[in-house]
Amino acid sequence: MTRLLKYKSLQVGTFGIVLALLPLVLTNRYYLNVMIFIGIHTLLVVGLNLLMGYAGQISLGHAAFFGLGAYTSGILTATYHMSPWPAMVAAVVLTAFVALVIGIPALKLSGYYLAMATLGFGIIVHICFKELNYLTGGPSGLVGIPTLAIGSVILDEPARYYYLVWFTTLAAIALSLNIVDSRVGRALRAIHDSESAARASGIYTSRLKIWVFVISAAYASVAGSLYAHFITFISPGSFDFMFSIKLVTMVVVGGMASIWGAVFGAATLTLLPEVLAVFHDYDIVVFGLILMVVMIFLPQGLIRGALDLLEKYRLRRGVAGESV
Amino acid sequence: MVTDLSIEPILKAENVSKSFGGIHALRQVSFEVRREQIKGIIGPNGAGKTTLFNLITGFYRADNGTIYFNGHRLNGLGPHQVAELGIARTFQNVELFDRMTVLENVMVGRHPRTSSGFIGAALRLSRHRKEEDGIRQDALEMLDFIGLGQRAFSASSALPFGLQRILEIGRALATEPLLLLLDEPASGLNAAETRELGQLICRIRDRGITVVLVEHDMSLTMEVCDEILVMDYGRTLAEGSPREIQQNQAVIDAYLGEEPVA
Numbered sequence: 001m002t003r004l005l006k007y008k009s010l011q012v013g014t015f016g017i018v019l020a021l022l023p024l025v026l027t028n029r030y031y032l033n034v035m036i037f038i039g040i041h042t043l044l045v046v047g048l049n050l051l052m053g054y055a056g057q058i059s060l061g062h063a064a065f066f067g068l069g070a071y072t073s074g075i076l077t078a079t080y081h082m083s084p085w086p087a088m089v090a091a092v093v094l095t096a097f098v099a100l101v102i103g104i105p106a107l108k109l110s111g112y113y114l115a116m117a118t119l120g121f122g123i124i125v126h127i128c129f130k131e132l133n134y135l136t137g138g139p140s141g142l143v144g145i146p147t148l149a150i151g152s153v154i155l156d157e158p159a160r161y162y163y164l165v166w167f168t169t170l171a172a173i174a175l176s177l178n179i180v181d182s183r184v185g186r187a188l189r190a191i192h193d194s195e196s197a198a199r200a201s202g203i204y205t206s207r208l209k210i211w212v213f214v215i216s217a218a219y220a221s222v223a224g225s226l227y228a229h230f231i232t233f234i235s236p237g238s239f240d241f242m243f244s245i246k247l248v249t250m251v252v253v254g255g256m257a258s259i260w261g262a263v264f265g266a267a268t269l270t271l272l273p274e275v276l277a278v279f280h281d282y283d284i285v286v287f288g289l290i291l292m293v294v295m296i297f298l299p300q301g302l303i304r305g306a307l308d309l310l311e312k313y314r315l316r317r318g319v320a321g322e323s324v
Numbered sequence: 325m326v327t328d329l330s331i332e333p334i335l336k337a338e339n340v341s342k343s344f345g346g347i348h349a350l351r352q353v354s355f356e357v358r359r360e361q362i363k364g365i366i367g368p369n370g371a372g373k374t375t376l377f378n379l380i381t382g383f384y385r386a387d388n389g390t391i392y393f394n395g396h397r398l399n400g401l402g403p404h405q406v407a408e409l410g411i412a413r414t415f416q417n418v419e420l421f422d423r424m425t426v427l428e429n430v431m432v433g434r435h436p437r438t439s440s441g442f443i444g445a446a447l448r449l450s451r452h453r454k455e456e457d458g459i460r461q462d463a464l465e466m467l468d469f470i471g472l473g474q475r476a477f478s479a480s481s482a483l484p485f486g487l488q489r490i491l492e493i494g495r496a497l498a499t500e501p502l503l504l505l506l507d508e509p510a511s512g513l514n515a516a517e518t519r520e521l522g523q524l525i526c527r528i529r530d531r532g533i534t535v536v537l538v539e540h541d542m543s544l545t546m547e548v549c550d551e552i553l554v555m556d557y558g559r560t561l562a563e564g565s566p567r568e569i570q571q572n573q574a575v576i577d578a579y580l581g582e583e584p585v586a
Contacts, residue, residue: 175446182445182456183438190421190432197419197492200381202407202436202499211442257423 008181011260012174019166023159032158034274036230039165040223041266045250046169046176046259047219052248053256054180055212056192057107058115061122062247065217067129067239068095069224071136074234078144079135085148088225092218099217100210107209110195122244129236141235148229165226172219176259188212189257242284249291255301264303332395334359334503334534335380340389342375349375351558352389357503362525362535364545364566367555368578373538374416376555377505381413382406394502408436412496413505416538418488420480426491427476430463433498463498470494470524486517490524503534510541522548546570554578 026032048062072091076082082090106117129136136142148155148164155161179185190198191205198205228234246269254265269290273283298305333356342350350372357363365373378384380391382403391398396409412433421429438459444452467473470490475483480491489509496504506525510518518541525548529535539545545552546566554561554575562572569575 178448179442179445182452183435183440183459184442184445186424186428186432187435189424189428193421193423194419196383196403196415197421197495198432199383199403200407200413200415200419201432201495202404203432204402204404215442 008177012170012177015173015263016170019170020163023162029158032162034270036158036162036165038267038270039162039169040227040230041247041250041270042263043165043169043172043223043226044220044247045254045262045266046172047216047223048247049251049254049256049259049262050176050179050188050219051212051216052251053258053262054185054192055188055209057110057209057213058248059118059213059216060115060241060244060248061118061120061125062216062220063239063241063243064122064125065095065099065220066224066227066243066247067125067236068098068217069221070228070234070239071129071142071224072221073225074142074145074228075135077146077229078142084146084225084229088222091225092221095221095224096214096218099214103210103213107206107213119241119244122241126236126240129239136236139236141233143233145228145232145234147232161230165230168222168226172222173259173263180257180259184208192257245284245291246287249287249294252291252294253302255304258301258304261301261303265301268302333357334394335536336392337376337380338390338392340376340379340391341387342372342379342384343387348558350379350386353555353558353560354389355553355560355563357534357536358551360529360532360534361550362529362537362548364549364552365536365538365555366540366542366545366552366569367561370557371555372558373555374507375558377413377507377538380406380505381411404436407499407501410500410502411505412499412501412503414489414492414496414507414509416507416511418485418492420488420492420495422479422481424480425476426472426478426480426483427460427463427467429480429491429495430466430498431459433466433495434459434462436499466494466498469497469527486513489513490521493524493528497528497533501533503536504528506535506537506539508538508540510539510544518544 022035023032026035044062044066048059051057051059069091072094073084073087076087076090077084102121106114106121109117130139148161153160155164180188187198187203187208190201190203191209195205250265250269251262252265253268254261254263269287272286276286294302294305298309300308335357338354340350340353341348353372353376365376367373375384379386380398382398382401382405386399393409393411398406421432424432438455440452440455464473464476467476470493472487472491472494475487480488483491489512493506493509510521513521522544525535525537537545537549549566551564552566552569553563554569556578561578562569562575564572
């Protein structure tokens, strides 16, 4: 147990140190911006992975929770001049509440039905962002969101914001690693593997599913607030159905039920459009293709899937070699 | 009125009925299970045995009738509440948590007897850590009891089928049940495995746990059961000791006569 814990702290620690040193090498603002987006996406994907990868409940509406966080922070600070940190807390509370209200009926559904319900929810929220002009600024977006400050230090430099984002994300990773390796974490995985057996083992599955849905929405809300204060301008386009699909793709590419996989998935699919600029207008097609290929050939995710394939190849060669 | 629970039957079903659409899976079934006995339920396929288990454990709701367990009325309770009261079960088609290790499967069984939640886990509060160590310890002891101590860290899906059935029983026992419901635990097992299973069931009873066994394997049922309930077409056909059942003409006609009794 303690060895496992040390191993876990070692992973988080090493990753933290690498991240802390990175801005010393990566002085280019563009690269730092990309790293900030990777951090925000990682936070989203780690939360979604708790719901999807561990508890096995699909959400196709996660962009909505991301958007609720961003818009609540944005509206409270830009329109009502609230100070950003309390606004961020308010955003988490509001988003968690919405998730609770949606989750209670939606999580009675499972499989495709839950996917459809969350999809519908995501579309409704997206329409609200577009149509509630007086609140959200409508399709043209919400401007004038202030940058964050810690005390007197204003985080207007990407390097500073980078540390805030990755500190938050790293904390979320640590909390999630602790959760998945615990009584509730096992209960979540149990629901995924056999809901009947989970119930017979005394797990109140419907309540636990709602809880993990709410927690996952709260992660998304924090990511949304961080996003809003970073780019200081938000518009509905960032929170549409396509973004929900991208998040699901990140979870799948990283490998379901793997926290570090979530980091990998978020990083890969955030970098991909940057690297392959040619695909710019077709990036959603590329995402769809990746999702299909990974689901069909590497359902364990890219890393574990590739390792499995390698193993299979080696075995086959080994067997062939012996028979010769 | 104070009733002495220790002499009351641990499980009592009164006129329980359940139908699915037009099919009467159970009609007015009444029976009792006495404490610390092994009770067998036999009957042809579709006799309503598994339906009965699903009603007792809260997976289905009875249309009519009442089920009492250890002084509690079970009607309206969900599976997790039934588990908390002290009824554990296994499934006809082994339902393990395939992506977990053998140990973790049994650790899940400790769920209803432990309490730490998301916050305790996320922040690794000391109470949570202590509880987690306890869960692990209890699960390891359970694995020793069912003879899977050596396989604690294997993937549960890597176990041979017979051991998967045993592991499922271990997970059920980890919930500290007073009553254990086994749904065809011998199906898919060979003769040697079935014999070992019989011994395990007796050891479970010796721990003070009442066992109800739905089974097709007559040799196992006749050997380990103190009492047998025979069902046919959703009704109780006969009830009695294994010897009485073997000689009951109605039972022989409906069921036993079809295959040789071991």
